Amino acid sequence: MTELSAHAIAELDPQGMLGDVLDQGNQVADALWRVESASLSALDAPAGLVVCGMGGSAVGGDLAAAAIGARAARPITTVRDYTPPPWVGPDELVLCASYSGTTEETVSAYRVAGERGARRVVLTTGGELAAMAREDGVPVIGVPAGLQPRAAVAYMTVAALECAARAGVMPPLRDEIEAGGELLKTLAAEWGPDSPAGSTAKSLAGFLRGSVPIVYGAGPTVAVASRWKTQMNENAKWPAYALTLPEADHNDICGWAAAHDLGPLSAVFLEDRDQDPRIRRRIGPTAEAAASGAQDVERVESHGESPVERVMSLVFLGDLVSVYLAILHGTDPTPVEAIDELKSKLS
Secondary structure, eight states: OGGGSHHHHHHHOTTOHHHHHHTHHHHHHHHHHHHHHTTOOOOOOTTOEEEEOOGGGTHHHHHHHHHHGGGOSSOEEEEOSSSOOTTOSTTSEEEEEESSSOOHHHHHHHHHHHHTTOEEEEEESSHHHHHHHHHHTOOEEEOOSSSOGGGGHHHHHHHHHHHHHHTTSSSOOHHHHHHHHHHHHHHHHHHSTTSOTTSHHHHHHHHHTTSEEEEEEOGGGHHHHHHHHHHHHHTSOOOOEEEETTGGGGTGGGGGGGGGGTOOEEEEEEEOTTSOHHHHHHHHHHHHHHHTTOSEEEEEEOOSSSHHHHHHHHHHHHHHHHHHHHHHTTOOSSOOHHHHHHHHHHO
16 A cells, blocks of 8 residues: 555645554553643542533543443533533533633533532643633643644543543543553554554555445444544545444444445444444344445454453544545645634634
C-alpha cells in the first residue's frame, strides 16, 4: 500500500494528527498524573457521575461507561446539551469537559449544575470554563494545549474513569488504565506508519477506501462504534454511520439488499468477548446479510485483557484507520473547516 508511505503521510498530514494518535499510550500516563495533580478528594455521589460536553470532549464519558460496563454500582451519564436533565442535583458529581474551555453548551451546563447544587469538576485547557471554576473553587483537571479536541481522547477517558471512581460508580481501575496505556504503545508499533501494508489498521483503511462505512457496535463496543464514525467524519472528511446490535437486526438489516444500487457501502462489526453471548451469535448472520450489498464486510476483535484495555484498543484502531483513510483520500486529517464555518455563522 504505497499510498501510506512515510512521504505521503508527511505531505498530507503536516500538522501531525497521526503523531497525536500514536502518542495515546503516553497520554494515558500523563492523564493519570494530571488527575492526581488536581488533588480531587473523594466525592461520594450517590446518584453517580454526569459528564457534560460536546464532540471530542464528551466522548470520554461514553467510553468510560463502556469500559466500566456491568461493574457500575451507580449511573454514569453523558449529556450533550446546554442544560443537564432536570434530575441532576446535589446527589450527582458533574464533570464539565471542554477542551477549549469556551464550548457554549458546556459553559451553560456548568452554570446550571452549580445552580442546582451539584458538585462539579472541570476538565479543560483553560478558557472561560477554567476561569469560572477557579473563581468558584471547583477543581480543574488540566489538559495540554495544542491538540485537536478529538485527539485528546485519552485525557477525556482517563479523567472520566477517575472521576467515576471518586463518585463511587465503581472501585478504582488504575491498574487497568495503566495496562491500557502500555498496550497502546505496543499496538502503535504494530499498526503505525512503519508497519507492513497488511497490518490491521492499514488493511482496514484499504478495504474501506472509497466506501461509506457502517460501523456496528454491541454492548461495550457501542460507544466505540460512535467514535469510529465521528473520527471518519472529522479526520477523513468522509460520511460514516454507527449502528447498534441487536436493534439493527430489527430494521437496518432489511436495507442491505438494495445497497448495491445506492453506492459503495462497507460494514464493520466491532466485537469484544464481554458482549452478551446472544448478541455475539447475531454478528455472523448480520454480517452475511450486509455482505449481500456491501463492498466489504470486516469483523474486528478488541485486544487486551481488561475491559479498559479492550475499549482503548478499539478506539486506537479506529483513530488510526480514520487518519489512514484521510491519507488514502488525499485529505489533511487535521482541519475541520465545516465545523469552523458553522461556529462562525452561529457567533
